[in-house]
Amino acid sequence: MRPTTVAIAGSGLAELTCAWLLAARGHRVRLRPRPAGGPRPLLLGDDTLALLHALWGTEAADGPAADSHRLTHRHARWTQDRDADPPLPQPAAVVDGARLARRLLARLADRYPDAVSEEPDPAGPPDPQARPDARVPPVPPDPTVPQWTVTATPPGRAGAYRTAGRRHLLAGEAPCAAGQDDTTARLERTDDAWLHLTPLGDGNALLQAMVPGPVGHPARHLGRLLAHSPLAARLAQAPATAVALPAAPRLHRAPATPPAGRTPGLLLVGAGAIRYDPLSGTGTAQALRTAVLAAAVIDSAAAGTPADRLCAHYTARLRTAFRDHLATCARLYPQAFPTPAWQHELDACRSG
Missing domain, CATH: 3.50.50.60 (FAD/NAD(P)-binding domain)
Known part of the structure; x- marks a missing residue:
């Protein structure tokens, strides 16, 4: 060779x-x-x-x-049934x-x-x-x-x-609410998006949302989605800034x-x-x-x-x-x- x-x-x-x-x-x-x-x-x-x-x-x-x-775990709620899919061990x-x-x-x-x-x-x-x-x-x-x-x-x-599509991922960081578990990644869906919360280990979390197309104001849109999700209780506030990326x-x-x-x-x-x-x-x-x-x-x-x-x-x-x-x-x-x-x-x- x-x-x-x-x-x-x-x-x-x-x-x-x-x-x-x-x-x-x-x-x-x-x-x-x-x-x-x-x-x-x-x-x-x-x-x-x-x-x-x-x-x-x-x-x-x-x-x-x-x-x-x-x-250590991942909790996914992908369907309308809020009791489905308990947290599963998924080391990451x-x-x-x-x-x-x-x-x-x-x-x-x-x-x-x-x-x-x-x-x-x-x-x-x-x-x-x-x-x-x-x-x-x-x-x-x-x-x-x-x-x-x-x-x-x-x-x-x-x-x-x-x-294959035009969906976008919105992403921003925000402080976690006091006393929240920082070892579990969480996936939730709303009527028109899915959201993923990843604890970063420093008191903050990365919030991501997949939406079916581009949006004009990523942080504002991400905040609206968060307000309709159980994940809102896990953050002290919505992300102040966010980016929208083709995904x-x-x-x-x-x-x-x-x-x-x-x-x-x-x-x-x-x-x-x-x-x-x-x-x-x-x-x-x-x-x-x-x-x-x-x-x-x-x-x-x-x-x-x-x-x-x-x-x-x-x-x-x-x-x-x-x-x-x-x-x-x-x-x-x-x-x-x-x-x-x-x-x-x-x-x-x-x-x-």
Whole structure:
């Protein structure tokens, strides 16, 4: 196998995990990290944490999520019956995604100092549509020039994604009411939304709400939803500020393109390739799986397997995962929202 040089454009969990796996297999990694943002709470189930530790060779006691806030149970009320679904044991951890990424980046640089370097990214990832003329003869690979780019932030292009719906996730933090349990995550539904409350372990909680479309005033809308939910009693007040983020499942139409001429191949990972509905609770695990598969594509191409066949396999795997996820959404959402407001979302899932 001839070592390959790979540009990692970004510093999310999927990008860094792919970089870690490639460096472990003897490839050269050129990191192009994005500017660090503020705190970003992530709720990771123990299955996802186990996958993260297995991929990075860490133990739970001293791993990247060692100082997380531990949750022990999950309470879901998804139907009209308020007595349904008592709290169930579901161990999980609330971690700061930005801090976790910094720790993984430091571990990567410490373990593979000769294989990993950092460089600026003035132009961003390559545009997968900007392919060279097919008549240009192949160019022998330059060991110092990346043959692949891996990123979760592809170039913006209208129609690049197949999106199943238009629902949005509203999110804001608020102080917990005195004496509230901070070890149980709670899911409640209202007539036209579901709400999720995640204790953060510092006296505050993250409140999220899924609504069937965009809203003009996220904090105001989130407050109205909270007022009609039993979760209101668990907070001292509604979130003062909130953001609204597109959250419908989506799949990039071309998540993998092979190298061609002087243009490196492009592999999209994480939410840049496939985004799950937050209701599933498996978005981070799926992002890590895309990192594993992307590393396998590059490793197999370096061993001589045709890159176009590998990219076709990568694309097919993601399409299958997307169809399966939409089938799950189409099964779950009608149980809670048989209302006209959600009809577009239900139809979008079923059409997948």
